[in-house]
């Protein structure tokens with residue numbers, strides 16, 4: 001048995017502001033069925049009824065369980081339920097009525113999958129930061145440290161209020177802010193200097209059948225998910241953003257989306273040099289040819305070892321063969337030459353938070369093609385401030401124990 005010590009992780013893809021907000025809500029990630037979740041919701045509403053005009057934010061619902069039956073959501077207060085992927089949202093009629101006061105047109109469209117994906121950031125902004133204080137944000141970061149994470153990158157910056165709250169909490173150096181072009185537009189000069197990069201979504205997520213696939217979903221033979229932009233629109237948008245000198249993070253999960261990202265980046269060529277860096281976020285499904293092109297173009301990849309488990313959780317929708325191609329770390333590292341910590345970064349996306357699940361999924365994933373060594377995991381998650389603690393892994397062939405030891 002050997003004991004291996006790793007520095008605290010830098011989580012390169014997460015949403016600290018939204019998750020700090022949701023932490024005050026109800027965690028349904030352990031729910032095994034709708035009835036059980038409804039029971040927890042009922043109990044929570046009885047113990048802590050939301051103030052007038054507010055709602056109970058539930059999170060972590062696994063879409064592996066399907067939709068939460070709507071009738072079960074009808075409770076005596078407004079209830080908003082985020083699926084684990086965040087790319088699916090269910091609200092009860094009271095929450096709909098409350099939201100309609102501020103967003104009368106948008107609330108009608110929430111069920112429209114494409115509208116939702118196109119307006120993802122906008123909808124999350126309705127909820128992110130509600131009731132969150134600097135103390136709440138500090139608590140979130142303390143909790144992250146206890147989970148072995150000393151730095152948490154923000155891939156969905158919600159704007160001025162978030163930037164101000166991070167500054168107030170003294171946490172601005174513990175993150176990097178990535179903002180959508182729409183959020184960016186609303187910031188003043190000083191705020192724009194705080195923002196590290198711009199974030200675009202090319203598709204949705206596997207959890208909500210909205211990731212764009214080259215071949216149809218195995219359980220929905222007519223459906224391939226969808227791309228949110230056509231090529232021309234996307235090229236024009238990236239071209240327009242390049243002179244900002246910021247980073248560019250491109251969310252692309254399905255192989256049709258990673259292919260589109262690579263195709264457009266090839267077309268834009270040297271115009272991409274306006275960006276400080278260009279990252280593909282998730283890239284869970286990427287063909288070898290596109291991965292080769294991505295490396296040749298100097299794109300960075302930011303993947304989530306956590307999501308290797310999608311090969312099991314979403315086996316039915318991916319199909320046996322494609323499930324094996326999810327998170328192809330060995331291909332990216334051994335065959336294409338991506339290097340963890342250099343041009344291959346890791347994040348958790350908060351699904352779930354912390355080092356342990358990421359290490360376990362990296363070390364013993366569903367398929368050998370997804371396996372990572374502890375050294376590779378540590379490099380891909382590197383960059384947190386040093387001296388605040390360490391992650392101790394006890395292992396032989398298997399990982400026996402993982403614990404976080406914080407400095408006093």
Ligand SMILES: [Zn+2]
Nearest residue numbers: 013014155349
């Ligand atoms: Zn994310």
